[in-house]
Amino acid sequence: MIQVHAGGCHCGAVRFEVDVQEAVAYDCNCSICQKKGFLHLIVGQTALRVLSGREALSEYRFGTGVARHYFCRTCGIHPFYVPRSHPDGWDVNVRCLDGEPLRDFRIEPFDGRNWEASVGSIQTEPAR
Numbered sequence: 001m002i003q004v005h006a007g008g009c010h011c012g013a014v015r016f017e018v019d020v021q022e023a024v025a026y027d028c029n030c031s032i033c034q035k036k037g038f039l040h041l042i043v044g045q046t047a048l049r050v051l052s053g054r055e056a057l058s059e060y061r062f063g064t065g066v067a068r069h070y071f072c073r074t075c076g077i078h079p080f081y082v083p084r085s086h087p088d089g090w091d092v093n094v095r096c097l098d099g100e101p102l103r104d105f106r107i108e109p110f111d112g113r114n115w116e117a118s119v120g121s122i123q124t125e126p127a128r
Contacts, residue, residue: 009072014053030112
């Protein structure tokens with residue numbers, strides 16, 4: 001069953017909603033995810049809808065340049081990005097969902113320090 005979760009950045013400039021079929025989030029140990037505290041929910045391209053604040057987003061790329069990390073220019077929060085592992089989808093930061101989403105999500109570790117060897121272990125939701 002699909003559940004719709006609302007979320008946003010800290011200052012409220014960016015608001016979005018995401019369709020979730022399975023409440024599983026990945027806790028990555030790579031350098032950027034550890035520093036941001038990002039908990040990954042990878043969804044298809046149409047599962048994420050930016051409701052407001054698209055103009056408040058800035059983009060950051062590094063390494064291969066494939067991943068497109070978006071953050072709010074006002075508060076600096078990273079609510080979602082286009083991941084290198086799934087460039088046709090979205091990766092939503094579960095910590096940016098409204099309410100207390102961590103109690104509803106199963107958290108699984110992901111070895112992002114060894115990304116190439118680990119990327120095949122990520123479960124993704126079907127594209128819509």
